Amino acid sequence: xxxxxxxxxxxFRRAGHEAIDWIADFLTxxxxxxxxxxxxxxxxxxxFSSTPxxxxxxYGSLLEDFRSRILPGVTHWNHPAFFAYFAITGSQAxxxxxxxxxxxxxxGMVWRSSPVATELETHVLEWLRGALGLPEGLFGIINDTASxxxxxxxxxxxxxxxxxxxxxxxxxRTLPQLRVxxxxxxxxxxxxxxxxxxxxxRGVTKIASDAGFSLDAGHLAAAIENDQRSGVIPCAVVxxxxxxxxxxxxxxxxxxxIARAAGAWLHVDAAYAGSAMLDPTHRHFWxxxxxxxxxxxxxxxxxxxxxxxxxxxxxxxxxxxxxxxxVPEYLRTPEPVTNYMDYGLQxxxxxxxxxxxxxxxxxxxxxLRQTISQHIDFAxxxxxxxxxxxDVELLAPQRMSVVVFRKLVRSEDGRVDEAASxxxxxxxxxxxxxxxxxxxxxxxxxxxxxxxxxxxxxATTWEHVARILAFV
Amino acid sequence: xxxxxxxxxxxFRRAGHEAIDWIADFLTxxxxxxxxxxxxxxxxxxxFSSTPxxxxxxYGSLLEDFRSRILPGVTHWNHPAFFAYFAITGSQAxxxxxxxxxxxxxxGMVWRSSPVATELETHVLEWLRGALGLPEGLFGIINDTASxxxxxxxxxxxxxxxxxxxxxxxxxRTLPQLRVxxxxxxxxxxxxxxxxxxxxxRGVTKIASDAGFSLDAGHLAAAIENDQRSGVIPCAVVxxxxxxxxxxxxxxxxxxxIARAAGAWLHVDAAYAGSAMLDPTHRHFWxxxxxxxxxxxxxxxxxxxxxxxxxxxxxxxxxxxxxxxxVPEYLRTPEPVTNYMDYGLQxxxxxxxxxxxxxxxxxxxxxLRQTISQHIDFAxxxxxxxxxxxDVELLAPQRMSVVVFRKLVRSEDGRVDEAASxxxxxxxxxxxxxxxxxxxxxxxxxxxxxxxxxxxxxATTWEHVARILAFV
Numbered sequence: 008x009x010x011x012x013x014x015x016x017x018x019f020r021r022a023g024h025e026a027i028d029w030i031a032d033f034l035t036x037x038x039x040x041x042x043x044x045x046x047x048x049x050x051x052x053x054x055f056s057s058t059p060x061x062x063x064x065x066y067g068s069l070l071e072d073f074r075s076r077i078l079p080g081v082t083h084w085n086h087p088a089f090f091a092y093f094a095i096t097g098s099q100a101x102x103x104x105x106x107x108x109x110x111x112x113x114x115g116m117v118w119r120s121s122p123v124a125t126e127l128e129t130h131v132l133e134w135l136r137g138a139l140g141l142p143e144g145l146f147g148i149i150n151d152t153a154s155x156x157x158x159x160x161x162x163x164x165x166x167x168x169x170x171x172x173x174x175x176x177x178x179x180r181t182l183p184q185l186r187v188x189x190x191x192x193x194x195x196x197x198x199x200x201x202x203x204x205x206x207x208x209r210g211v212t213k214i215a216s217d218a219g220f221s222l223d224a225g226h227l228a229a230a231i232e233n234d235q236r237s238g239v240i241p242c243a244v245v246x247x248x249x250x251x252x253x254x255x256x257x258x259x260x261x262x263x264x265i266a267r268a269a270g271a272w273l274h275v276d277a278a279y280a281g282s283a284m285l286d287p288t289h290r291h292f293w294x295x296x297x298x299x300x301x302x303x304x305x306x307x308x309x310x311x312x313x314x315x316x317x318x319x320x321x322x323x324x325x326x327x328x329x330x331x332x333x334v335p336e337y338l339r340t341p342e343p344v345t346n347y348m349d350y351g352l353q354x355x356x357x358x359x360x361x362x363x364x365x366x367x368x369x370x371x372x373x374x375l376r377q378t379i380s381q382h383i384d385f386a387x388x389x390x391x392x393x394x395x396x397x398d399v400e401l402l403a404p405q406r407m408s409v410v411v412f413r414k415l416v417r418s419e420d421g422r423v424d425e426a427a428s429x430x431x432x433x434x435x436x437x438x439x440x441x442x443x444x445x446x447x448x449x450x451x452x453x454x455x456x457x458x459x460x461x462x463x464x465x466a467t468t469w470e471h472v473a474r475i476l477a478f479v
Numbered sequence: 480x481x482x483x484x485x486x487x488x489x490x491f492r493r494a495g496h497e498a499i500d501w502i503a504d505f506l507t508x509x510x511x512x513x514x515x516x517x518x519x520x521x522x523x524x525x526x527f528s529s530t531p532x533x534x535x536x537x538y539g540s541l542l543e544d545f546r547s548r549i550l551p552g553v554t555h556w557n558h559p560a561f562f563a564y565f566a567i568t569g570s571q572a573x574x575x576x577x578x579x580x581x582x583x584x585x586x587g588m589v590w591r592s593s594p595v596a597t598e599l600e601t602h603v604l605e606w607l608r609g610a611l612g613l614p615e616g617l618f619g620i621i622n623d624t625a626s627x628x629x630x631x632x633x634x635x636x637x638x639x640x641x642x643x644x645x646x647x648x649x650x651x652r653t654l655p656q657l658r659v660x661x662x663x664x665x666x667x668x669x670x671x672x673x674x675x676x677x678x679x680x681r682g683v684t685k686i687a688s689d690a691g692f693s694l695d696a697g698h699l700a701a702a703i704e705n706d707q708r709s710g711v712i713p714c715a716v717v718x719x720x721x722x723x724x725x726x727x728x729x730x731x732x733x734x735x736x737i738a739r740a741a742g743a744w745l746h747v748d749a750a751y752a753g754s755a756m757l758d759p760t761h762r763h764f765w766x767x768x769x770x771x772x773x774x775x776x777x778x779x780x781x782x783x784x785x786x787x788x789x790x791x792x793x794x795x796x797x798x799x800x801x802x803x804x805x806v807p808e809y810l811r812t813p814e815p816v817t818n819y820m821d822y823g824l825q826x827x828x829x830x831x832x833x834x835x836x837x838x839x840x841x842x843x844x845x846x847l848r849q850t851i852s853q854h855i856d857f858a859x860x861x862x863x864x865x866x867x868x869x870d871v872e873l874l875a876p877q878r879m880s881v882v883v884f885r886k887l888v889r890s891e892d893g894r895v896d897e898a899a900s901x902x903x904x905x906x907x908x909x910x911x912x913x914x915x916x917x918x919x920x921x922x923x924x925x926x927x928x929x930x931x932x933x934x935x936x937x938a939t940t941w942e943h944v945a946r947i948l949a950f951v
Contacts (some may be wrong), residue, residue, distance in 0.1 A: 207648020
């Protein structure tokens with residue numbers, strides 16, 4: 008009896024070739040599309056039918072729908088003039104990696120459920136560890152997002168307190184106040200993870216950052232000391248290497264010393280800027296990273312790997328395992344191997360190492376370094392060009408590939424009119440984004456509204472960045 | 480200046496066509512490959528170089544490596560004779576969906592970051608809700624895994640206690656004991672989620688299941704009543720519609736009444752069997768599902784959608800939002816729309832709705848129903864054939880597409896020799912899996928070891944299932 012689901016493999020072959028051709032054309036012509044989708048809310052409800060097909064539809068008709076009805080609703084993260092958020096910069100090698108991974112469709116939860124999924128993950132992360140100049144002996148695991156990896160790190164930190172959280176839980180008894188420390192510039196995922204883990208808003212202390220938006224180590228030490236005097240347990244310190252708003256760097260070495268003295272776990276969020284450490288000349292920025300108990304780097308942010316691919320390195324995998332391992336009978340296997348499901352919350356594990364392998368091997372470290380360096384050069388040049396203007400202010404030092412600026416409006420006495428400056432900057436952002444020529448996002452630094460430019464796409468050239476200057 | 484990362488789009492086009500042809504051939508010839516990889520541990524370390532390429536390598540050479548070095552380490556989840564775990568059954572439409580999604584590489588964290596990613600997700604889940612016969616008004620969200628969706632549901636349940644967990648946390652004060660109830664057959668992800676959320680091992684009560692491996696509602700009611708008398712807060716009740724070991728069904732309607740009376744959240748784990756509810760004749764199995772506060776169904780388990788694609792439906796999205804929403808300035812947007820990042824832990828969100836749309840539309844509901852029905856018919860036929868044998872015992876009633884059995888060895892007095900039966904069953908499993916012709920997994924039911932067969936691949940025919948009988 009033949010398969011009733013996919014009865015004709017030639018149908019897939021034809022559609023696959025059509026899709027590949029469409030993608031190749033799309034990637035070469037993407038620059039002619041608006042970066043930000045021009046949809047207003049509700050478009051899908053207006054144009055798609057209210058029930059799915061009963062009898063099925065041909066791939067040809069679906070690809071036509073894709074081009075005509077879905078594509079206009081896409082904000083093009085792959086566009087070389089996408090400068091918003093952190094461009095999750097994919098690449099052509101990454102697309103091929105995802106394609107092959109989808110064809111295999113394995114779940115690498117345990118070694119035996121696809122040995123190469125586990126082993127290639129371990130191997131490629133060992134490559135990455137070395138290429139980033141990180142110390143030997145780190146355990147690496149790929150998960151979907153930095154949100155999850157930071158969550159896992161804080162869960163391990165919670166377990167490492169010795170308070171028997173796994174066994175006894177956090178209710179039905181009185182636990183001392185547990186606390187996580189990070190800077191006021193830390194990513195929202197740190198607080199979100201802490202809320203999920205039962206620290207509560209009250210269990211997260213945001214240390215004021217200094218003029219350059221780096222955590223002030225003196226303030227951190229004082230906060231911890233003060234807390235300890237009142238019986239609080241400092242559970243984890245989270246340092247950021249490359250913050251979201253400005254790509255500032257926290258003083259990791261000093262934070263490591265403070266954390267160690269307090270018996271707290273040090274987690275480093277290098278989701279964005281970690282990839283830049285392929286180039287040894289940047290490594291001074293995360294000096295002290297070797298003291299981290301855990302560290303997250305996202306190849307899907309600045310290493311040209313399709314979303315999702317977030318890497319957690321830890322020198323304490325045993326704690327991660329004690330926190331999460333739970334093996335039901337139907338998943339017990341005899342091999343003395345790494346079963347990655349033991350080190351995280353999620354049982355299902357896509358074969359993400361395949362695309363990272365494709366990216367590292369196809370481009371090679373030299374080309375990856377050059378592309379990242381070029382992004383940093385573009386940011387530097389953008390910052391210098393903006394600085395040369397009378398009516399523009401940089402709101403933070405340019406770091407890595409991030410530039411934050413605002414338009415200045417002065418009143419007659421020459422002083423900056425804050426409200427008018429904000430209105431003008433906001434209007435500029437709207438004009439830029441509505442043009443379709445670029446897409447930038449915004450941030451607010453100590454209350455001041457600014458336009459935030461983050462460069463990260465492998466197809467970006469100076470011409471794309473220069474479009475910003477034409478608007479300003 | 481031209482892009483230095485992907486300098487030649489024709490290179491991608493050629494490699495893409497080569498990959499598509501390889502996949503089409505692979506899918507038609509997969510049956511000639513061993514299902515379970517024959518690797519022994521350490522193969523990647525032995526055959527892959529110890530550092531990544533410095534200067535880069537051609538796609539041709541990488542595809543060659545993929546075929547010769549990676550493929551032998553793959554356990555073929557796509558194989559029609561893969562009967563282990565729950566076959567995460569992809570499909571050809573699912574591969575195309577992933578391919579297009581990888582090409583766009585969007586992050587649908589907020590509506591504006593790709594409007595169609597959000598709107599198609601909402602729309603397709605409304606299709607799915609209707610197709611499964613679920614009540615109107617449910618909020619749907621796609622996440623990566625059932626592990627995460629159950630975690631989100633329990634986090635919402637914890638918040639719904641009114642104990643201000645988000646604001647005040649679970650340390651530095653005395654909380655009454657919070658507890659989650661599920662059957663002893665519930666998936667390990669329920670306990671894992673509870674551990675992560677601070678319930679602790681002590682905060683999870685596993686209710687004994689009955690002879691058919693369904694939760695005993697009387698035991699549940701008694702446990703909750705007893706707990707309440709000693710001040711425990713029943714926080715959540717988790718019912719399973721289609722357990723992992725035997726595809727048994729908990730009495731959802733009764734559990735809903737008990738949960739409601741106790742003020743607890745009812746979460747239903749229908750990760751596997753939920754897809755079968757496309758056929759109204761099966762819906763009596765999850766009678767009462769409309770009383771669920773939340774429900775998880777995994778299209779990547781039995782709806783022919785590539786991993787990962789797990790759907791959470793809830794009638795209380797407000798609670799989910801209160802639990803998780805945290806919007807930093809750089810993610811604030813003006814539109815009055817759904818921003819899915821507010822309803823979960825993860826900020827990064829792949830465009831998973833695209834593949835689910837491809838699958839539902841390409842195959843159509845009729846063909847999807849037929850394929851699932853055929854799987855259930857195969858399981859029934861397998862169970863009947865096994866029952867006809869003197870030396871085989873079914874360890875659980877056949878339900879859906881799952882069959883659990885063991886070989887029986889009798890001593891001279893005619894009684895079952897438990898130890899010898901286990902050895903013989905284990906040896907049978909090893910023989911089957913080592914043959915490469917099928918891959919089955921095992922489970923243990925009330926201490927008794929059994930071989931577990933789960934049918935779910937769109938290319939499976941009776942001939943594949945019959946291979947099992949040839950071994951037994």
